[in-house]
Amino acid sequence: MGALPFGLYGFDIAVLLISIMLAISGIILGLGYALDDRKLKDFGKSEIYQSIINGMLVGGLLLLFVNNGPVDSLINSLVPPHSQFSCPSYMSSNLAICFAYSYLAGSLPYTFMGSVHVSLLEKITLLLSALFLLSTILGALASLDINLIIVSLNFSFIIKPFLNEIQYIINILTATAVSTSVQALMLVFIALTAISIILPLGIILRSFYPTRKLGGFFIAVAIGLYVVFPLSYLFNAILLNSFNSNYNASSITVVTSATSSFENQTISSIGTNATSTDVIKLESSAVKLFSSISSILNGLISYASSLVMQVFILPVFDLIVTAISIKEIAELLGSEAFFGKLKVL
Numbered sequence: 001m002g003a004l005p006f007g008l009y010g011f012d013i014a015v016l017l018i019s020i021m022l023a024i025s026g027i028i029l030g031l032g033y034a035l036d037d038r039k040l041k042d043f044g045k046s047e048i049y050q051s052i053i054n055g056m057l058v059g060g061l062l063l064l065f066v067n068n069g070p071v072d073s074l075i076n077s078l079v080p081p082h083s084q085f086s087c088p089s090y091m092s093s094n095l096a097i098c099f100a101y102s103y104l105a106g107s108l109p110y111t112f113m114g115s116v117h118v119s120l121l122e123k124i125t126l127l128l129s130a131l132f133l134l135s136t137i138l139g140a141l142a143s144l145d146i147n148l149i150i151v152s153l154n155f156s157f158i159i160k161p162f163l164n165e166i167q168y169i170i171n172i173l174t175a176t177a178v179s180t181s182v183q184a185l186m187l188v189f190i191a192l193t194a195i196s197i198i199l200p201l202g203i204i205l206r207s208f209y210p211t212r213k214l215g216g217f218f219i220a221v222a223i224g225l226y227v228v229f230p231l232s233y234l235f236n237a238i239l240l241n242s243f244n245s246n247y248n249a250s251s252i253t254v255v256t257s258a259t260s261s262f263e264n265q266t267i268s269s270i271g272t273n274a275t276s277t278d279v280i281k282l283e284s285s286a287v288k289l290f291s292s293i294s295s296i297l298n299g300l301i302s303y304a305s306s307l308v309m310q311v312f313i314l315p316v317f318d319l320i321v322t323a324i325s326i327k328e329i330a331e332l333l334g335s336e337a338f339f340g341k342l343k344v345l
Contacts, residue, residue, distance in 0.1 A: 014058050014200055017207040022051045047209065054207055057219070061203070065195050065226075067093050075227065079234065084111040091191045096230035101191075103237055105184035113241055120310065121184070123247075124177045127300070128170060130252035134293075135166045137256060141263045155266075158290055165297050172304045176311040183315060187230065194226040206333075216335025217326075224326035232318035240310065247303035255289075255296050262289050 029044025031037070064071045076095045086108040087098040102110040105121040142159040199222035206215025262285055330336060 014054075014203045014207070017204055018051055018055050018058065021047065021054070021207050025051055050209075050212065051207070054203065057206070058203055061199065061219075065199065071227065075231065078231065080113045080238065082111065082114040086110060088188075088191075091187075094191070094226065094230065096234050097187055097191050097226075099237070100230045100233035101184055101187045103233060104180050104187070112237060115241075120307070121177060121180045123249075124173050124180065124307065126249040127247070127252070128173050128177070130249045130256060131166055131170050131173070131300075134252060134256045134259065135163060135170070137259045137263060138163055138166070138293075141259065141266065144263070144266050155286060158286070162290070162293055162297065165301075169297065169300055169304055172308065176304075176307045179311045179315075183311075190225045190229065194222045198222040198225070213335040216333035217330050219333055220326045220329035220335065223329055224322050228325040229318060229322045232321055236310070236314045236318065247300060251296055252300070255292050258289055258292065262286065 025044050025047035027044075028040055029048065032040030032042075032044050063069065072093050079095045079099065083095075083099070085095065085098045085102040086106060087101045091098045091101055099110070099112070102108075102119060103112075103117075104119060106119040107122075109116050109118050111117075138159050142156040142163070145154050198218055202215045202218030202220075202222060204215065205211040205218060208215075265285070266282060
């Protein structure tokens with residue numbers, strides 16, 4: 001029973017409720033004929049038909065969504081060849097969910113379309129760590145002063161714009177890290193509940209007349225979340241594969257190391273009664289260093305912009321596509337998608 005898509009007891013409960021509703025519908029239909037009441041006859045017939053439809057739904061969904069069944073096979077066939085992912089075991093049957101989780105927050109590198117990648121969350125974390133270290137060293141450097149009899153040197157007026165820019169990038173990366181984590185947790189929720197809880201709950205609710213539309217909506221939600229939502233991440237990755245702009249945190253580490261060396265050189269000059277010649281050498285080194293930092297930050301801003309597209313903009317379209325699919329499936333099941341003002345979808 002562990003391979004069934006309806007959880008441990010969902011299948012048994014669904015079959016039991018359908019049987020009960022068939023019996024109740026038969027009793028109502030019998031009363032309708034006994035009392036010659038047309039409303040009872042129509043209601044009894046309608047409920048019998050709905051119970052039969054529910055039975056067909058249970059059988060059909062069981063066959064379609066069984067572990068590694070037709071739906072999983074169809075989803076897995078859409079994954080590009082030469083792709084390998086590492087994800088928790090409860091995601092492994094649906095490669096689209098497995099990929100989406102690896103793409104967002106996987107702890108191990110994954111292979112997609114023949115190339116090895118690390119997750120967005122790992123990239124963002126490495127960049128944040130490197131930027132925090134660079135910001136700390138630049139802040140310490142900005143506080144240093146070299147004072148001679150004729151000339152004094154202070155880098156704070158040059159460094160402060162860099163610190164502001166770094167803080168701006170850190171804020172963007174922090175927001176993308178939070179969004180990435182939330183999306184990864186949503187995939188965990190989908191993998192754990194869509195087929196084992198939400199789908200059987202929909203079937204159970206659809207068995208009763210007062211909750212029939214709500215049950216159809218839950219069935220549509222389960223299908224949309226399990227099939228459409230993870231596949232949208234897969235198509236996003238295929239779309240971005242040709243335009244993927246990667247940014248290596250090692251470039252920031254190199255600049256950070258150079259900044260640290262320059263800081264030590266500056267401190268050494270302060271402690272040895274620096275001459276004007278020393279100041280000129282420091283100024284020349286500073287120009288080269290700050291030029292490198294500027295180049296690094298400009299590239300990082302472009303990469304942060306691509307992250308915003310991957311983490312915020314494209315997922316919004318994914319949610320819209322998923323909502324539309326849920327709405328259409330719900331209508332096929334004779335229900336409605338309860339999106340309030342988003343009903344325009």
